[in-house]
Amino acid sequence: MDGRRRVVPKVTKKPARKAPAKRTTARRPAKKTTRKIARRPAGKMEKLGQRLDQSAGLLAAGAFQLCLMGVVAGGLFIFLLSLFSGTLGTMPERIAAAPEHVARGFGANVMRVTIAGGDDLSTRQIMGALKDDQRGSIIGRPLFLIDPDKIRTRMKELGPVADVAVQKLYPDTLHLSVSSRSPRALYQRADGAYFVMDGEGILMARTEPTDYPEFPVVSGTNNPAEVGEFLTLLRRYPVLYTRTAVIKAVGGRRYDLRFRNGFEAMLPADGTAQALERLQSLDAGIGSVGDNLNYLDLRDPDWAYYQPKAE
Numbered sequence: 001m002d003g004r005r006r007v008v009p010k011v012t013k014k015p016a017r018k019a020p021a022k023r024t025t026a027r028r029p030a031k032k033t034t035r036k037i038a039r040r041p042a043g044k045m046e047k048l049g050q051r052l053d054q055s056a057g058l059l060a061a062g063a064f065q066l067c068l069m070g071v072v073a074g075g076l077f078i079f080l081l082s083l084f085s086g087t088l089g090t091m092p093e094r095i096a097a098a099p100e101h102v103a104r105g106f107g108a109n110v111m112r113v114t115i116a117g118g119d120d121l122s123t124r125q126i127m128g129a130l131k132d133d134q135r136g137s138i139i140g141r142p143l144f145l146i147d148p149d150k151i152r153t154r155m156k157e158l159g160p161v162a163d164v165a166v167q168k169l170y171p172d173t174l175h176l177s178v179s180s181r182s183p184r185a186l187y188q189r190a191d192g193a194y195f196v197m198d199g200e201g202i203l204m205a206r207t208e209p210t211d212y213p214e215f216p217v218v219s220g221t222n223n224p225a226e227v228g229e230f231l232t233l234l235r236r237y238p239v240l241y242t243r244t245a246v247i248k249a250v251g252g253r254r255y256d257l258r259f260r261n262g263f264e265a266m267l268p269a270d271g272t273a274q275a276l277e278r279l280q281s282l283d284a285g286i287g288s289v290g291d292n293l294n295y296l297d298l299r300d301p302d303w304a305y306y307q308p309k310a311e
Helices: 044-085 088-104 123-130 148-156 224-234 238-243 272-281 288-292
Strands: 112-117 161-169 173-180 183-188 194-198 203-207 217-219 244-250 254-259 264-266 293-297 305-308
Touching: 112 123, 123 148, 148 161, 148 173, 183 203, 183 224, 217 224, 224 244, 224 272, 238 244, 238 254, 238 272, 254 272, 288 293
Parallel strands: 112 173, 183 217, 217 244, 264 293
Antiparallel strands: 161 173, 183 194, 194 203, 244 254, 254 264, 293 305
16 A cells, blocks of 8 residues: 555535425405496386276275275164164074175076976875975075975975985076885784875875775784884785785784785794795785685694684
């Protein structure tokens, strides 16, 4: 070695330069732009319309107040008049009848009543059923205020009427389609009065036995409707039905039959249909059984008891 010292240069690391941060600029809100609309001055016609609108509102409010005051004043006048004239007690009836009086003024009042069916009813009966206890005859009453259900109920209270359809034929006609009951027997009341009755046991009208000689007479009960079921059963045997003179209810449980030839049959409470079958097979109403026997007792389901006629 030449005795010289080697000098090693000292290396110093410079710190790495940081990249400058990106500068962000805040977004400014969009500037609102307002448009000013110049209002056009109202013209003469617009001003006139505004004044008319204001005047109409005032007039409507004034008219309403005047009407209200008129109603109150009219009611007060009527009340005072009724009070001093002594008719205050009839005020509720007058108020209730007010709508009908107003309706009559508009027309469409009942001027004709037409009827289909109901041949057993007289015109007087029908018009009496249509008459209102408070308003009187149906003629002249407003057609659209007529209650069909009420008319139907009143008409069905008449004995021969089974049902009725009510139609309003504008402008002035009320039409009734009447379904009548069919008479099937006579009912003799305890006091001896006779009534014609239908197959359901509904009494139709008072009558005389000579008016319906072809029908049997029901007796022995205060409730003719309970005979309706037996009467329907008896009509299934035409010979017996047409030859039966009297149907007598016994104790509300069973029936005795007296035929036109004088023969009598006592029917059981149970097995009535079987007993009628036996009578039908014996020709009880027209055959020799009635000529030879006074009665036949069928109340026992196993035995039949009879009484022969005296020779």
